[in-house]
Amino acid sequence: xxxxxxxxxxxxxxxxxxxxxxxxxxxxxxxxxKDIKADIERIMELxxxxxxxxxxxxxxxxxxxxxxPQGEKAMEFAKxxxxxxxxxxxxxxxxxxxxxxxxLLIEGEVRRxxxxxxxxxxxxxxxxxxxxxxxxxxx
Numbered sequence: 448x449x450x451x452x453x454x455x456x457x458x459x460x461x462x463x464x465x466x467x468x469x470x471x472x473x474x475x476x477x478x479x480x481k482d483i484k485a486d487i488e489r490i491m492e493l494x495x496x497x498x499x500x501x502x503x504x505x506x507x508x509x510x511x512x513x514x515x516p517q518g519e520k521a522m523e524f525a526k527x528x529x530x531x532x533x534x535x536x537x538x539x540x541x542x543x544x545x546x547x548x549x550x551l552l553i554e555g556e557v558r559r560x561x562x563x564x565x566x567x568x569x570x571x572x573x574x575x576x577x578x579x580x581x582x583x584x585x586x
Contacts (some may be wrong), residue, residue: 448500451493452575454541454567455504455524456493460486461567462496463575469582474568483524487531502534503578505541505571525552539578541570 452472454461460478465471478489493499504525507517515524525536 450501450503450575450579451490451497452571453502453504454571454574455492455521456480456567457520459567460490460491461569461571462493463568463572464493464499465575465579466522469579470552472579474572477567483527484517487528490528491532494534500530500534502528502536503539503575504528504536504578505574506538512570533565537578539575 448465448469450469452461452465454463458480460476462470462475464475466473475493478486480486488541494502499573502525504521504526506521507515508520509515521538525538527533529536544573
């Protein structure tokens with residue numbers, strides 16, 4: 448079963464997918480947000496295309512572990528995704544995932560204009576890989 452990783456923001460949703468063994472995450476695409484219907488429609492297409500059985504979504508918490516407005520939005524989006532897809536949506540702490548993605552891209556000498564285009568999907572892959580790694584330690 449493949450797992451879809453999502454990094455939802457106000458303007459974009461970074462998307463990553465696991466391999467069929469659930470060992471590695473690969474950055475897939477960045478969805479430009481239009482409205483909830485179009486966003487979920489594209490996610491549904493990806494679920495079908497990649498034969499996804501679970502979704503892991505970044506859950507933005509404040510540094511003190513409280514849930515702010517972005518966290519509330521993420522919980523609402525996760526609930527809607529579960530209702531529409533019928534799949535389990537796991538909320539995964541995403542604190543500093545975008546910072547880690549930026550650092551990774553800088554170390555890879557990716558130019559600034561290119562980084563802006565790929566950072567969300569790279570962040571989604573970092574979120575998903577963190578989840579996959581936690582499963583590996585539990586096995």
